Amino acid sequence: MKVAKFGGSSVANAGQFKKVQAIVKANDDRRVVVVSAAGKSDDEPIKVTDLLIEIERLRDAHENYQPIFDHVAKRFVEIRDELGLTVEIEDDLRKISDRIHNCSHDYLVSRGEYLTAKLMADFLGFQFVDAARFMIFNGDQIDYKASIQRLNKIISTGYQIVVPGFYGVDKNGEIRIMPRGGGDISGSIMANLVDADLYENWTDVSGIKMADPRIINNSRKINELTYEELQELSYMGISVFQEEAIQPVKEKQIPIAILNTNHPEEDGTLVVDSVNSDPNQLVTGIAGKKDYVVISVSKYQLNKRLDIMAKIFSVIQKFGVSFDYVPSGTDSFSFLARRTDVADKLDVIINALENDCDLDSVKLEKNIALVAAVSYQLSKRPAIAGRILDLLDDSQIKIHLVIQEGSDIKVVFGVSNEDYERTIAKIYRDVNLKAKKLKMVI
Structure with a gap:
């Protein structure tokens, strides 16, 4: 059995609903469908979720x-009417409208998923749960x-259901939402609850690219990667799949297929427990984030001064x-830390470290970007990191810091914001091309 989750772009309008229907009906194993709230389209530049957040602000x-x-x-009535559905969505809209004046943030923001799922269930002829x-x-x-105890009381043999993503309830029955991107998490949890054979994540891209296509034109698609590789790439900034959605399926070894609703005929990316790596493919994927600050502290034999270490962490916390x-x-x-997380606290933190912690020096670097090269090859052949450093040095890219543990499947380079795109391009274009040469010298 397959759990198929469709993101906001996949359910943005009636035309996208029809694409979802064609995908679901093409395979009887797709018995659980999870949907996000209707997203952006050519006619609708703002996601429903963002509109609901704006309603709350007002x-x-x-x-x-x-x-x-x-x-x-x-927008929801038009989707209903264009698809020729009979569901009385106006009743749900009226109930939501009556509650807006005093409802919780989580209740209001989750209504996009609720309404989208109501329409999708009617369109597919599935049970809305x-x-x-x-x-x-x-x-x-x-x-x-x-959760599984309650679900088992709802579904029956041969069930076909549509579930809204992004939210659940607490022990008191109050609506609780997940982080943004929570539709991925909901889909992953559903796959875990029903012991799915495959979790399909349908979006608007045909799998995961090796590097950001906004930086690398025609970036190669990653055909297969491991849960751990996906987790590291997600943490470092790829937006195709939510990091927190990996563990529920990894726990039960349920493969993830990342596919394109607009081009279902195209192969996507398959995520599994292990893959047979090509020894010449030194890097699986490259990802990164801009706008970090780096605070470096030093003290002679600091690793032995637990009293000073305690003061430093006390200041930070x-x-x-x-x-x-x-x-x-x-x-x-x-x-x-991300610059936006530090905001106006940075000068105060630096002053506290300098004045309260008996350090030899406190150094601050701003406008730092982190670029991660991810691959299981890195854990087996740590010297690859040195070779990447040589390649970046040849391009006169200044490296501010390098982060790699001995068993890590990623190496992270800190560079200036202005070198971010160039660093990704250099690693993408040169590292795997030099794989055979590296193999001889590592």
Whole structure:
């Protein structure tokens, strides 16, 4: 059995609904369909979810949100009418409208998925199953035991269901949403709950590219990669698949297929537990993010000064900033954070480290980009990282830091923002082309 999740672009309008129907009907194994809220299209430049967020903002500011709600309502009614459906979506819209003035953020923002799934279930002739009936949160995590118990009471043998993604309920029955991109997570959880043979993630791209196609024209598609490789690439910035959606299927060894709703005939990317790597394919994928700050601290034999280490971490924790910690020697280590996360706290943090921690030096670097090369080859042949460094040095790209653990499947290079695109291009174009040469010398 397959669980098929369709993203916002796949359900943006009636035309996209028809593509989804053709895909689902082409294979009887697609018995569980999970949908995001209707997304952008040529006629609709704003996602329904973003419109609902704007409604909440206007409501809280005591401004008129009705025109935007009317637009959202009109959009769903038009999809219903163009498809010739009979579902009384107006009743649902009326209930939502009646609750806007005092409803929670999570309830309001999740209604895009709810309405989209209602229409999709009617169009496919499947049973609509509201995620609020069975997707149970326990704190910030899904309670799998409670969720599967509730789901089993709802579905019967031979079931065909449509489920809205992105939300569930807490123990008190209140709507709880997942992070943005939560439709991927919902689909992955559904695959886990029903013990699917395959989790299909349908989007608007034909699989995962080796590098950002906005930087590399005609970037090669990755045909197969492992869960771990996908997780590292997702963490480092590829937007095709949500990082948190990997673990639920990895736990049960359910393969992931990343496919294109607009071109279902094209092969996508398959994600599995292990692959037979081509020894000449040194890098599976390249990803990165711009706009980091790096705070480097040093003190003679700092690794032995637990008292100073405790002071440093106390300062960092006090400001509530999410830093990554990178040891860089016996006397020093660095903290990395996105510039937007640090915001106006940066000068205060630097002053606190300089004045309160008895350090020899505190160094700040801004406008740093992180570029990660990901591959299982890196864990087996760590010298590859050195060869990549040589290639970047030949291009006169200054490396501010390198992060790689001995067993790691990725190596991360810190470069200036202005060298970000050039670094990705250099690794993409030169590393795998030099694989045979590297094989002789590593």
